[in-house]
Amino acid sequence: MFEQIIKTIEFEPILINKSLGSWIWDTEGKKYLDCESGMWCLNLGHNHPRVIQAAKNQLDEIIHRNKSFLTPITLETADVILKFMPTSFDRITFLNSGSEAMEFAISFAKKVTKQEKILSLHDSYLGAYGKAKESSYTSLDQLELKIPYPVCYDENCDCLESTRSAIDSVLDGIIPEIACFVLEPVMVSGGVFKPCSQFIQYICDKIQSNGGLVVVDEVTTGLGRTGKKFGYEHLGINPDVVVLGKALGNGYPISAIITSSEHESKCSSSELYYAQSHQLDPLGAAVAKEVVKIFEEDSIIERNQSVILELDQFFKSLNYSFIGEVRSVGMIFALKLKDYENINTVELVVKLKNELLAEGVLVGYNIGKGLLRLLPPLTMNAEEIQFLKEKMRNVFCNI
Numbered sequence: 066m067f068e069q070i071i072k073t074i075e076f077e078p079i080l081i082n083k084s085l086g087s088w089i090w091d092t093e094g095k096k097y098l099d100c101e102s103g104m105w106c107l108n109l110g111h112n113h114p115r116v117i118q119a120a121k122n123q124l125d126e127i128i129h130r131n132k133s134f135l136t137p138i139t140l141e142t143a144d145v146i147l148k149f150m151p152t153s154f155d156r157i158t159f160l161n162s163g164s165e166a167m168e169f170a171i172s173f174a175k176k177v178t179k180q181e182k183i184l185s186l187h188d189s190y191l192g193a194y195g196k197a198k199e200s201s202y203t204s205l206d207q208l209e210l211k212i213p214y215p216v217c218y219d220e221n222c223d224c225l226e227s228t229r230s231a232i233d234s235v236l237d238g239i240i241p242e243i244a245c246f247v248l249e250p251v252m253v254s255g256g257v258f259k260p261c262s263q264f265i266q267y268i269c270d271k272i273q274s275n276g277g278l279v280v281v282d283e284v285t286t287g288l289g290r291t292g293k294k295f296g297y298e299h300l301g302i303n304p305d306v307v308v309l310g311k312a313l314g315n316g317y318p319i320s321a322i323i324t325s326s327e328h329e330s331k332c333s334s335s336e337l338y339y340a341q342s343h344q345l346d347p348l349g350a351a352v353a354k355e356v357v358k359i360f361e362e363d364s365i366i367e368r369n370q371s372v373i374l375e376l377d378q379f380f381k382s383l384n385y386s387f388i389g390e391v392r393s394v395g396m397i398f399a400l401k402l403k404d405y406e407n408i409n410t411v412e413l414v415v416k417l418k419n420e421l422l423a424e425g426v427l428v429g430y431n432i433g434k435g436l437l438r439l440l441p442p443l444t445m446n447a448e449e450i451q452f453l454k455e456k457m458r459n460v461f462c463n464i
């Protein structure tokens with residue numbers, strides 16, 4: 066059906082031509098509740114009217130420019146985002162995708178520290194290419210520099226006591242060579258886990274006191290997804306570099322790398338040279354500024370708390386013997402499935418996902434990890450939550 070498109074996914078996508086809020090319509094007029102927020106990008110829902118208007122206004126002014134120029138909207142957006150950050154930063158640049166921004170952030174850390182090694186955590190997805198990909202769970206390339214982490218939601222735990230010597234043995238000897246510890250504050254693609262904060266704080270302290278940087282990948286967790294502005298707030302750490310993507314453009318491709326002048330000053334601009342076609346473009350900046358303004362003016366995160374609670378309670382109340390575990394952090398939910406009667410977990414994941422889709426509910430899934438996963442828009446309303454609950458119960462009851 067789509068033979069002109071290079072096949073990079075294993076299934077035939079559904080043809081759609083309209084979206085609004087939490088909903089998508091296919092070309093036959095059938096509507097779907099989008100519990101994936103596009104590709105986890107639409108924290109404010111599809112086609113948010115203020116975002117659309119900001120883009121339209123900017124389209125009438127200027128979309129793109131040569132690197133010899135800069136536009137006022139880009140500077141305004143920089144200020145708005147720097148002010149929005151929960152910890153102090155005074156430098157930012159804008160790129161297009163999360164992968165590109167992660168790649169830039171890692172290269173920035175190497176240039177600032179003059180070190181080469183990158184420490185990461187198991188299960189992190191950090192990007193699609195270059196060093197970001199190598200450091201991701203998708204790669205085995207630098208296995209010795211990936212730390213397995215304890216999952217823990219208890220602030221008074223003893224995870225650190227039991228893991229301290231394992232961390233020390235990975236780090237001892239090589240710590241002065243580490244450019245950065247790069248982490249995703251909540252593992253989302255990796256299976257929906259929050260690493261223990263004391264454990265993370267211990268690693269960050271060690272890295273930072275030895276001159277390395279802490280780079281936080283907030284591409285998926287940023288802008289309210291975890292119930293706070295940024296995922297790193299759950300961990301009580303003070304990162305050196307924060308990377309934003311996905312929700313920053315609410316569907317438009319823009320990403321950001323945020324850091325401090327103190328780090329920037331360790332390199333010349335020629336060392337940091339980077340000039341991509343759409344870096345700092347005004348159209349993306351206009352969109353990102355409006356997105357952040359909406360978060361502030363509409364108290365999106367505060368208003369989302371009751372939705373998080375309701376969905377969390379609902380998923381945890383699902384009493385089916387094929388659900389092994391429910392995991393959640395903010396508006397990130399995962400149902401871990403297990404073999405049921407004569408259906409194995411892989412078949413079950415595919416079956417439930419397909420049947421939910423037939424009922425008009427799009428959910429994410431991870432076959433390898435046996436998960437159904439939901440990252441709905443933060444703006445989901447009571448009626449949509451009701452729709453999700455009903456459809457899910459209908460499908461689950463008939464397995």
Ligand SMILES: Cc1ncc(COP(=O)(O)O)c(C=O)c1O
Nearest residue numbers: 162163164190191192249284285
């Ligand atoms: C944590 C994380 N970092 C980086 C990326 C890459 O972002 P993009 O797909 O915009 O390149 C993703 C994408 O899913 C992600 O989940």
